[in-house]
Amino acid sequence: MNLNALPFDPDAMLDGLRAWVECESPTFDAPAVNRMMDMASRALVLAGARIERIAGRMGFGDCVRATFPHPTPHAPGILVMGHLDTVHPIGTLEKLPFRREGNRAWGPGIQDMKGGNYLSLEAIRQLQRAGITTKLPVTVLFTSDEEVGSPSTRDLIEAEAARHKYVLVPEPARPDGGVVTGRYAIARFNLEATGRPSHAGARPGDGRSAIREMARKLIEIEDMTTESCTFSVGVIHGGQWVNCVTTTCVGEALSMAKRQEDLDRGVAAMLNLRGSSNEVQFTVTRGVTRPVWEPDAKGMALYETARTIAQELGYHIASQSSGGGSDGNFTGAIGIPTLDGLGVAGQGAHTLDEHIQIDSLAYRGRLMAGLLMTLS
Numbered sequence: 001m002n003l004n005a006l007p008f009d010p011d012a013m014l015d016g017l018r019a020w021v022e023c024e025s026p027t028f029d030a031p032a033v034n035r036m037m038d039m040a041s042r043a044l045v046l047a048g049a050r051i052e053r054i055a056g057r058m059g060f061g062d063c064v065r066a067t068f069p070h071p072t073p074h075a076p077g078i079l080v081m082g083h084l085d086t087v088h089p090i091g092t093l094e095k096l097p098f099r100r101e102g103n104r105a106w107g108p109g110i111q112d113m114k115g116g117n118y119l120s121l122e123a124i125r126q127l128q129r130a131g132i133t134t135k136l137p138v139t140v141l142f143t144s145d146e147e148v149g150s151p152s153t154r155d156l157i158e159a160e161a162a163r164h165k166y167v168l169v170p171e172p173a174r175p176d177g178g179v180v181t182g183r184y185a186i187a188r189f190n191l192e193a194t195g196r197p198s199h200a201g202a203r204p205g206d207g208r209s210a211i212r213e214m215a216r217k218l219i220e221i222e223d224m225t226t227e228s229c230t231f232s233v234g235v236i237h238g239g240q241w242v243n244c245v246t247t248t249c250v251g252e253a254l255s256m257a258k259r260q261e262d263l264d265r266g267v268a269a270m271l272n273l274r275g276s277s278n279e280v281q282f283t284v285t286r287g288v289t290r291p292v293w294e295p296d297a298k299g300m301a302l303y304e305t306a307r308t309i310a311q312e313l314g315y316h317i318a319s320q321s322s323g324g325g326s327d328g329n330f331t332g333a334i335g336i337p338t339l340d341g342l343g344v345a346g347q348g349a350h351t352l353d354e355h356i357q358i359d360s361l362a363y364r365g366r367l368m369a370g371l372l373m374t375l376s
Contacts, residue, residue, distance in 0.1 A: 001130070001132065001373070003309070003312065003313055003366045003369060003370050003373075004313060004314075004366065006126045006127075006130060006366060006369060007126070008122065008126060008361070008362035008363075008365045008366055009362070010358050010359050010360075010361045010362040011358070013118065013119065013122055013361040013362070013365070014100070014105055014358055014361065016043075016118065016122075017110070017114065017115060017118045017361070018098050018107070019039065020036065020039060020040070020109075020114045020117075020118060021098050021107035021108065021109060021110045021114055022093060022098055022107070023035055023036045023039055024086070024088065024089075024090050024091075024092060024093060024108060024109075025061075025084055025085055025086055025109065026085065026086055026087065026088055026089045026090060027060065027061075027085040027086070027087070027144070027145055027146075027147045027148050028059075028148075029061075029089075029090060030056055030059060030060055030061040030062075030144075031061075032061075032090060033056075033060070033061025033062070033084065033085050033144045034056075034061045034062050036061075036084045036085075037053070037061060037062050037063070037064050037084060037142065037144070040064060040084060040117070040121075040142055041053070041064050041066075043121060044064070044066040044121065044140060047068075047121060047124055047125050047128065048068060048069060048128065049066035049067060049068050049140065050066065050067050050068075050069075051064060051065070051066055052064070052065040052066075052067075054156065056144055056152065057152050058145075058151060058152040060085075060144050060145040060151075060152045060153075061085065061144035061145070062144060063141065063142060063143045063144055063153060063156060064140075064141070064142045065139065065140070065141050065160070066139065066140040066141075066142075067137070067138075067139050068124065068137065068138050068139075068140075070133070070134070070136075070137035070138070071133065072136075072137060073137050074137075075136065075137060076136075076163060076164055076165040077134075077136035077137035077138060077139060077164055077165060077166075078134070078136050078137070078138050078139070078164065078165065078166045078167075078168060078371075078372060078375055079139050079140075079141060079160060079161055079163075079164040079166070079167045079168070079331075080120050080138065080139070080140045080141070080168050080169075080170065080368075080372075081140075081141045081143070081157065081160075081161070081167055081168070081169050081327055081328075081331070082113055082116060082117040082120065082140075082141075082142055082143070082169065082170050082171070082343075083113060083142065083143045083144065083145070083146030083147065083150075083327065084114065084117065084142050084143070084144065085143075085144050085145055085146060085147050086108055086109035086112070086114075086147065087112075087147050087350050088108035088109060088354075092108040092352075093107070093108060095352055096108050096352045096353075096354065098110075100358070103357055103358050103359055104346075104355045104356065104357060104358065105355060105356055105358050106353070106354065106355040107354070107355075108354065109354070110344075110346070110354055110355065110356050111172050111343075111344060111346035111347070111348065111349045111354050111355065111356050112171070112172055112349040112350065112354070113170060113171050113172060113343055115172075115343055115344035115346070115356050115360075115361065116170030116171060116172065116342065116343020116344055116364075117142065117170060117343075118361070119170065119343065119344060119361050119364055119365040119368060120140070120168075120170045120342075120365075120368050121140070122361075122365050123365050123366075123368040123369035123372060124138065124140075124369075124372065126365070126369050127369055127372060127373060132373055134372050134373055134375075135373075135374075135375065135376040136165060136166075136375055136376060138372055139160070139164065141156075141157070141160055143156070143157065143327065146326065146327055148288070149186070149188055149287065149288030149289075149290065149325075150288070150290075150327055150330070151287075151288045153327075154288075154330055157327050157330050157331065158330050158331070158334055161330070161331040161334065161336045161338075162334065162336065164336065165336075165337070165375075166302060166336070166337050166338075166339075166375055167328065167331040167332075167336050167337070167338040167339070168338075168339055168342055168368065168371060168372075169326055169327065169328040169331075169338065169339065169340040169341070169342060170342045170343035170344075170364075170368065171326045171328070171340050171341055171342070171343050172341065172343045172344060172345075172346060172349060173341055173342070173343060173344060173345045173346075173360065173364065174318075174320060174322065174341050175347075176318055177315070177316075177317060177318075177345055178317050178318035178319060178320055178341065179303065179306060179317050179318075179319055179320075179339055179340065179341040179342055180319070180320060180321070180322045180326075180328065180339070180340035180341035181295045181299050181300060181303050181319040181320070181321065181339065181340070182292075182293050182294050182295040182299070182320075182321035182322070182332065183290070183292075183293045183321060183322050183323070183324075183325050183326060183328060183329045183332070183340065184256050184257060184258050184292065184321065184322070184323045184325065185256065185257050185258075185259070185260050185262075185263040185289070185290060185291055185292040185325075185329075186254065186255070186256050186263075186289065186290040186323075186325040186329070187254070187255045187256075187263055187266065187267050187270075187286065187287070187288075187289045187290075188252060188253070188254055188255075188286075188287035188288045188289070189252065189253040189254075189255070189270050189284050189285065189286060189287055190250070190251075190252060190284070190285045190286075190287050191214065191217065191233070191250060191251040191252065191253055191282070191283075191284055192248065192249070192250050192251075192281075192282070192283050192285075193210040193211075193213040193214040193217065193238075193248070193249045193250075193251075193275075193280060193281070193282050194210055194247065194248055194280065194281040194282075194283075195207065195208035195209050195210035195212075195213060195245065195246060195247055195248075195249075195279075195280050196208040196245070196247065196279065196280075197244060197245055197246075197247045198244075198245045199243065199244065199245075200242065200243045200244055200245050201243050204245060206245075207245025208245070208279045208280050209245050209246050210238055210246045210247055210248050210249035210280065211238040211239055211246045211249045213249070213275060213276060213280045213282055214236060214238060214249040214251055214282075216276055217273065217276075217282055218233045218236070218251070220273070221233055221253055221270070221273070224266070224269060224270075228257060228258065228259070228262040229255060229256070229257040229262045229263060229265065229266040230255065230256050230257070231253060231254070231255050231266065231270075232253065232254050232255075233251055233252070233253045233254075234252055234253070234254060235251050235252035236249065236250075236251040237249070237250050237251070238250070252287070253270070253284075255267065255270065256323055256325075257292075258292075258321065259292060260291065260292040263289075263292070267286065267289075270284050270286075271284055271286065290325040290329040290330070291329055291330070291333040292329075292333065293321075293328060293329045293330075293331075293332030293333045293338070294321075294332075295319075295321060296335070298335075298337040299332060299337050299338055299339070300319070301337070302337045302338070302339045302375075303319045303339055305371065305374060305375065306339055306342075306367065306370075306371055307319075309367055309370035309371060309374065310367055312370070313363060313366055313367065313370070315363065317367075322340075322341065326340055328340035339371075342364065342367065342368055342371075343364065344356040344357070344360045344361060344364055345357040345360035345364065346360070
């Protein structure tokens with residue numbers, strides 16, 4: 001079948017996507033994420049899927065698993081996997097309202113990754129309307145905590161992927177329009193500085209500021225960055241009263257490396273950090289880690305299938321390993337052929353300039369439809 005004949009309408013798709021974007025769903029707000037899961041579940045049911053709602057844990061929102069009718073429903077098939085949580089807190093719509101200008105549309109989570117999830121659903125609908133039965137059964141898994149490293153869903157993701165032959169991840173397209181065949185390793189760390197309290201106005205010299213110690217360590221941590229392993233501190237919380245020398249300051253850091261051995265060395269260096277003097281303490285504990293996903297023969301064969309489909313559609317997609325981990329790290333690392341970065345083209349993810357190229361809803365949707373139709 002000529003995929004270009006499938007009537008993907010980017011304007012109509014944008015209208016449907018708008019409701020998803022305007023349903024704010026920050027990771028740490030489980031009820032908000034569940035409202036988004038409700039909306040996605042309804043759309044999946046209307047598309048003919050059987051829905052399983054998987055209760056959230058560790059304070060995070062629920063997940064949704066959707067299976068579509070197929071002549072061989074129990075055969076290992078295609079898992080389309082995406083997250084519906086975003087980094088944008090409730091109220092971001094006031095600063096980043098949904099809007100359209102020409103071929104661009106803005107909104108919280110529109111690129112990362114509600115746009116990709118929506119085009120995947122539309123690809124399934126388009127194949128159904130055309131009367132095309134995929135060669136393999138298709139399952140959709142929407143998760144709730146990817147933006148914080150998937151601490152509550154990694155086991156679910158790996159178990160579901162192990163039951164499938166392929167995993168397709170509609171995270172945003174690369175800046176050059178390419179897709180992802182591998183991702184770097186990522187480790188998160190919890191930081192805590194402990195000082196000694198005193199009255200900041202009357203006896204400041206008696207205290208030892210935890211905030212000051214954290215500031216020292218922030219510089220030390222980020223100065224550990226090399227070409228092979230990067231370090232950054234992204235969260236700091238400390239103090240409650242300005243007239244008190246702060247006793248406790250906590251933070252979070254992130255390290256990323258292209259090779260697992262480089263990350264392992266970085267982890268060891270972080271865990272060895274200590275306070276700058278005997279009067280303060282500084283401790284590092286390890287948080288969520290995403291393993292290195294290295295390109296392999298099966299994954300590259302999956303990419304070649306996608307590249308051929310894209311060529312038939314009239315454009316080229318390159319492949320690359322990428323930073324900025326995704327749940328594809330988990331599925332690729334356990335050996336399931338995985339193709340990531342299949343979502344929308346755009347820029348500004350995680351910022352107040354997050355936007356997509358509207359026409360990519362259609363041409364990337366056709367690519368997803370081609371994969372679903374072709375893979376066997």
